[in-house]
Amino acid sequence: MAEIKDPENTILMELKDGTVVIELLPDVAPKHVERMKQLARAGAYDNVAFHRVIDGFMAQTGDVQHANMEKDYNPGRAGTGGSEHPDVPAEFSKLPHDRGTLGAARSANPDSANSQFFINFKDNHFLNGQYTVYGRVLEGMEHVDAIAKGEPPANPDRMISVKVAADA
Numbered sequence: 001m002a003e004i005k006d007p008e009n010t011i012l013m014e015l016k017d018g019t020v021v022i023e024l025l026p027d028v029a030p031k032h033v034e035r036m037k038q039l040a041r042a043g044a045y046d047n048v049a050f051h052r053v054i055d056g057f058m059a060q061t062g063d064v065q066h067a068n069m070e071k072d073y074n075p076g077r078a079g080t081g082g083s084e085h086p087d088v089p090a091e092f093s094k095l096p097h098d099r100g101t102l103g104a105a106r107s108a109n110p111d112s113a114n115s116q117f118f119i120n121f122k123d124n125h126f127l128n129g130q131y132t133v134y135g136r137v138l139e140g141m142e143h144v145d146a147i148a149k150g151e152p153p154a155n156p157d158r159m160i161s162v163k164v165a166a167d168a
Helices: 030-041 141-145
Strands: 010-015 018-024 048-054 058-061 101-104 117-120 133-139 161-164
Touching: 010 030, 018 030, 018 141, 030 133, 030 161, 117 133, 133 141
Parallel strands: none
Antiparallel strands: 010 018, 010 161, 018 133, 048 058, 058 117, 101 117, 101 133
16 A cells, blocks of 8 residues: 555545545645545545546545435435535645546535545646645555446445545
């Protein structure tokens, strides 16, 4: 496994094919990093579906309101919800949306990010300055590449578990 330099700001995401190690960027987007850790520690991301996966673009997940089978999995509504917490204001930076970066999903309102995020399959620089980048995949990108595609996928893949490395 990748060397984890900062366990408090590293996410371990278990997918069907293996573990994805994600470095969070608190110096770049502290509010987004804090929200991801808060939801991971609450178990809110566990078993949540990748509800929008576009080949050659990105894989989106994190709708803790509508994309968890134990709670209220609704493929028609997956992607429209957030968490019980208030939205997070945009934290745009100069960091580009490169392959493997984590971006905050949101509605048309730049300050509407909440629990949803996406992982870029390739460099998507047209997103630069419009969506908050707050993490990057250090290891396991091949597992992200293998996520079932679709909007929504017929049989969506899920985040089996999402933990802060310091707690694992």
